[in-house]
Amino acid sequence: xxxxxxxxxxxxxxxxxxxxxxxxxxxxxxxxxxxxxxxxxxxxxxxxxxxxxxxxxxxxxxxxxxxxxxxxxxxxxxxxxxxxxxxxxxxxxxxxxxxxxxxxxxxxxxxxxxxxxxxxxxxxxxxxxxxxxxxxxxxxxxxxxxxxxxxxxxxxxxxxxxxxxxxxxxxxxxxxxxxxxxxxxxxxxxxxxxxxxxxxxxxxxxxxxx
Amino acid sequence: xxxxxxxxxxxxxxxxxxxxxxxxxxxxxxxxxxxxxxxxxxxxxxxxxxxxxxxxxxxxxxxxxxxxxxxxxxxxxxxxxxxxxxxxxxxxxxxxxxxxxxxxxxxxxxxxxxxxxxxxxxxxxxxxxxxxxxxxxxxxxxxxxxxxxxxxxxxxxxxxxxxxxxxxxxxxxxxxxxxxxxxxxxxxxxxxxxxxxxxxxxxxxxxxxxxxxxxxxxxxxxxxxxxxxxxxxxxxxxxxxxxxxxxxxxxxxxxxxxxxxxxxxxxxxxxxxxxxxxxxxxxxxxxxxxxxxxxxxxxxxxxxxxxxxxxxxxxxxxxxxxxxxxxxxxxxxxxxxxxxxxxxxxxxxxxxxxxxxxxxxxxxxxxxxxxxxxxxxxxxxxxxxxxxxxxxxxxxxxxxxxxxxxxxxxxxxxxxxxxxxxxxxxxxxxxxxxxxxxxxxxxxxxxxxxxxxxxxxxxxxxxxxxxxxxxxxxxxxxxxxxxxxxxxxxxxxxxxxxxxxxxxxxxxxxxxxxxxxxxxxxxxxxxxxxxxxxxxxxxxxxxxxxxxxxxxxxxxxxxxxxxxxxxxxxxxxxxxxxxxxxxxxxxxxxxxxxxxxxxxxxxxxxxxxxxxxxxxxxxxxxxxxxxxxxxxxxxxxxxxxxxxxxxxxxxxxxxxxxxxxxxxxxxxxxxxxxxxxxxxxxxxxxxxxxxxxxxxxxxxxxxxxxxxxxxxxxxxxxxxxxxxxxxxxxxxxxxxxxxxxxxx
Numbered sequence: 001x002x003x004x005x006x007x008x009x010x011x012x013x014x015x016x017x018x019x020x021x022x023x024x025x026x027x028x029x030x031x032x033x034x035x036x037x038x039x040x041x042x043x044x045x046x047x048x049x050x051x052x053x054x055x056x057x058x059x060x061x062x063x064x065x066x067x068x069x070x071x072x073x074x075x076x077x078x079x080x081x082x083x084x085x086x087x088x089x090x091x092x093x094x095x096x097x098x099x100x101x102x103x104x105x106x107x108x109x110x111x112x113x114x115x116x117x118x119x120x121x122x123x124x125x126x127x128x129x130x131x132x133x134x135x136x137x138x139x140x141x142x143x144x145x146x147x148x149x150x151x152x153x154x155x156x157x158x159x160x161x162x163x164x165x166x167x168x169x170x171x172x173x174x175x176x177x178x179x180x181x182x183x184x185x186x187x188x189x190x191x192x193x194x195x196x197x198x199x200x201x202x203x204x205x206x207x208x209x210x
Numbered sequence: 211x212x213x214x215x216x217x218x219x220x221x222x223x224x225x226x227x228x229x230x231x232x233x234x235x236x237x238x239x240x241x242x243x244x245x246x247x248x249x250x251x252x253x254x255x256x257x258x259x260x261x262x263x264x265x266x267x268x269x270x271x272x273x274x275x276x277x278x279x280x281x282x283x284x285x286x287x288x289x290x291x292x293x294x295x296x297x298x299x300x301x302x303x304x305x306x307x308x309x310x311x312x313x314x315x316x317x318x319x320x321x322x323x324x325x326x327x328x329x330x331x332x333x334x335x336x337x338x339x340x341x342x343x344x345x346x347x348x349x350x351x352x353x354x355x356x357x358x359x360x361x362x363x364x365x366x367x368x369x370x371x372x373x374x375x376x377x378x379x380x381x382x383x384x385x386x387x388x389x390x391x392x393x394x395x396x397x398x399x400x401x402x403x404x405x406x407x408x409x410x411x412x413x414x415x416x417x418x419x420x421x422x423x424x425x426x427x428x429x430x431x432x433x434x435x436x437x438x439x440x441x442x443x444x445x446x447x448x449x450x451x452x453x454x455x456x457x458x459x460x461x462x463x464x465x466x467x468x469x470x471x472x473x474x475x476x477x478x479x480x481x482x483x484x485x486x487x488x489x490x491x492x493x494x495x496x497x498x499x500x501x502x503x504x505x506x507x508x509x510x511x512x513x514x515x516x517x518x519x520x521x522x523x524x525x526x527x528x529x530x531x532x533x534x535x536x537x538x539x540x541x542x543x544x545x546x547x548x549x550x551x552x553x554x555x556x557x558x559x560x561x562x563x564x565x566x567x568x569x570x571x572x573x574x575x576x577x578x579x580x581x582x583x584x585x586x587x588x589x590x591x592x593x594x595x596x597x598x599x600x601x602x603x604x605x606x607x608x609x610x611x612x613x614x615x616x617x618x619x620x621x622x623x624x625x626x627x628x629x630x631x632x633x634x635x636x637x638x639x640x641x642x643x644x645x646x647x648x649x650x651x652x653x654x655x656x657x658x659x660x661x662x663x664x665x666x667x668x669x670x671x672x673x674x675x676x677x678x679x680x681x682x683x684x685x686x687x688x689x690x691x692x693x694x695x696x697x698x699x700x701x702x703x704x705x706x707x708x709x710x711x712x713x714x715x716x717x718x719x720x721x722x723x724x725x726x727x728x729x730x731x732x733x734x735x736x737x738x739x740x741x742x743x744x745x746x747x748x749x750x751x752x753x754x755x756x757x758x759x760x761x762x763x764x765x766x767x768x769x770x771x772x773x774x775x776x777x778x779x780x781x782x783x784x785x786x787x788x789x790x791x792x793x794x795x796x797x798x799x800x801x802x803x804x805x806x807x808x809x810x811x812x813x814x815x816x817x818x819x820x821x822x823x824x825x826x827x828x829x830x831x832x833x834x835x836x837x838x839x840x841x842x843x844x845x846x847x848x849x850x851x852x853x854x855x856x857x858x859x860x861x862x863x864x865x866x867x868x869x870x871x872x873x874x875x876x877x878x879x880x881x882x883x884x885x886x887x888x889x890x891x892x893x894x895x896x897x898x899x900x901x902x903x904x905x906x907x908x909x910x911x912x913x914x915x916x917x918x919x920x921x922x923x924x925x926x927x928x929x930x931x932x933x934x935x936x937x938x939x940x941x942x943x944x945x946x947x948x949x950x951x952x953x954x
Contacts, residue, residue, distance in 0.1 A: 088240035089233015129233035152686030154230030155456025191860025
């Protein structure tokens with residue numbers, strides 16, 4: 001997978017489409033052949049062909065960089081970020097949308113990236129923890145997490161921070177109780193909850209743009 | 211920074227905070243290696259028996275699949291055949307599973323094969339195509355059903371002095387003849403550590419006899435030793451990297467089958483292999499806090515003196531490893547009772563091995579002991595705090611030794627004030643706010659102030675900064691931060707000019723991060739290495755400067771590019787000159803405990819006070835206040851230490867109110883398999899936990915005066931909540947977790 005966003009991924013949109021059409025014809029032809037023969041043929045399909053047929057074109061903007069990708073439809077946004085774009089700040093904690101470690105913003109909304117397929121986000125803008133700071137200048141929420149020690153092991157932290165920023169933007173940081181409710185999708189097993197709430201309160205009350 | 215501005219005790223921000231909030235901190239599945247492959251485990255669907263066949267044809271032919279490995283085709287792991295040498299801890303008897311070695315199934319979801327492919331998606335898909343046939347045998351997964359077969363641990367049978375042996379002080383089971391007595395049974399279910407980072411490893415054979423693993427482990431040295439033994443390699447040929455560990459709470463204190471599987475897979479496909487468990491697999495193959503049955507008998511005089519305690523427990527272990535923990539330790543030393551009997555037993559079940567989970571056995575035992583203390587106080591019509599004070603011990607009743615330090619009374623006072631203990635009524639159900647019943651409870655915790663040997667390397671770099679290195683890990687407490695503060699004070703320089711590197715087995719050796727022992731052990735090594743470095747630099751400077759040659763090392767200060775002397779303001783040697791001068795500017799220093807443990811009983815202490823609100827109609831329990839106070843010796847960093855205490859308290863809320871892993875005994879398989887059915891505390895479950903430290907140094911554990919925090923942060927929390935629930939409702943719940951069905 002090409003890491004340089006200026007360039008297309010190896011199997012670009014058009015190439016994948018052409019391969020798909022070729023492959024579809026082959027499958028159409030195979031449909032008229034007796035089943036055992038199809039099985040054998042399917043099993044022996046050249047891997048490159050199989051790889052191409054599995055991939056779907058996807059345009060995505062991640063942290064301000066535009067990507068043209070070809071991904072398997074079953075690839076989650078989380079796995080795409082981590083394994084193909086090497087944006088490992090977004091964490092995998094459960095793969096079931098239950099822990100919030102994978103929280104990113106899609107068009108400004110917080111989502112569990114493990115619960116959505118990458119191909120569902122064609123044309124959208126994704127912001128991950130790596131894209132939150134303004135160059136070397138930390139986002140106020142990142143600053144507040146450091147100051148209030150809103151973490152221990154750090155693994156849930158990117159998800160907590162992405163969720164916290166959205167929580168404030170949504171207007172759901174009106175009180176400690178409201179913050180706790182609207183942050184409950186982000187589990188911190190180290191139990192730094194009190195400090196996370198303090199960090200969010202500081203940002204909310206600080207009046208900085210989030 | 212002036213030298214007199216002490217860093218120890220200051221609430222310094224974490225040195226790795228920036229990396230953690232920007233996503234730059236790399237955990238074990240996040241290293242970019244060329245040509246990496248992905249491994250997914252296939253687990254057994256029976257709990258006991260044998261594999262008769264594995265059909266891997268479809269999986270092998272699936273796109274992108276590089277290998278399907280099982281005991282039918284696995285390469286020989288040479289260390290698996292070395293009789294009598296079990297490449298893991300903490301087996302007191304038996305040994306860990308030797309993966310893909312034979313056809314035997316010892317627990318449900320035991321890995322029977324690993325599928326390696328060029329992407330997660332392809333490996334996951336292909337793993338589903340692997341079909342196994344079994345010859346099942348009758349399994350046992352229920353502790354109560356196996357209680358009659360419970361046994362004394364083998365280690366205790368072999369060694370009469372082993373702490374797992376039966377203990378008796380005074381008369382055995384004397385509580386039975388007491389005038390005022392109670393006898394209660396307590397159960398804690400299986401709890402699972404569930405750190406947010408799934409267990410993950412990236413295994414890379416850099417040469418046929420050189421292995422590097424990026425691994426989730428609490429001990430880089432222990433992991434290195436285990437896998438060096440498995441592959442019959444010299445230890446220096448194995449490198450373990452664990453720069454960041456996404457929580458562990460004990461579950462990375464053992465080497466597990468998935469790690470062996472990834473290493474085997476990397477050998478077979480001759481590529482770096484990444485393996486990450488699923489959340490469901492986190493229940494089955496990386497340990498848990500064992501389901502434990504306990505019975506506690508206690509007698510007391512009418513004026514509140516305990517006369518006897520008998521505490522028995524049966525904890526579960528696997529059929530292949532005997533896992534033991536100190537469930538009964540607190541009962542032997544916490545209260546002044548002339549007669550104490552403890553009996554510890556194990557029941558071997560067809561499940562994976564347990565492993566110490568935060569505040570390990572002590573947290574389990576404290577639930578029984580501290581609940582019973584509350585029950586007895588109620589029988590005596592005494593305030594539970596007063597009852598504890600009447601049985602306070604000024605020396606260790608287990609061995610008669612003086613405490614190294616004990617400031618538990620001070621903790622009681624701090625906590626009682628903060629929680630508003632004076633509002634507590636002796637009669638349950640006395641306080642309410644509308645439909646919510648309010649209650650107060652307390653629980654005490656203790657854990658040994660353990661210290662081991664540790665070595666730290668320190669060197670002055672040409673830019674005038676100091677680099678420290680140690681193989682220790684940081685699973686979350688802030689080890690690097692605490693060590694930087696200790697080093698800053700020892701060197702007399704700004705902490706920003708110090709870098710403490712850890713999590714690499716190639717660094718100077720340290721023990722495993724467990725048992726609240728890291729600061730106790732690595733802290734003094736850091737301090738001594740820094741002092742030794744200063745002395746070395748002084749000697750170097752002394753070659754051309756008489757003032758330095760005769761100065762004491764304590765007088766040497768490193769500041770602003772110069773080596774200076776506090777005793778002689780005129781004496782000054784620049785780093786540049788020192789560097790030019792050549793010579794080694796590095797030291798490696800080992801620090802070890804002396805004989806302090808022979809003279810003193812060394813423990814950390816904590817007390818937790820809970821205020822709960824219980825809805826009288828629904829039985830919902832909300833912890834509205836939680837105050838945790840600790841006598842943990844010197845506090846190196848108030849901010850990170852406070853955070854650690856808060857986290858332990860939150861863990862205690864989980865233990866008290868929600869956490870339980872359930873097995874369907876018909877199939878011997880967990881039915882809890884994710885966070886939807888295994889509940890852990892979320893933001894909404896956690897109050898603003900208040901923490902107070904006595905912060906008195908213990909002069910005997912080490913020169914820093916630390917005693918350890920990690921375990922006492924959790925030990926005693928669950929009974930504090932259970933006792934508060936009793937105070938609110940009059941209902942005594944002796945089987946955790948306290949779910950609403952037990953209250954309505």
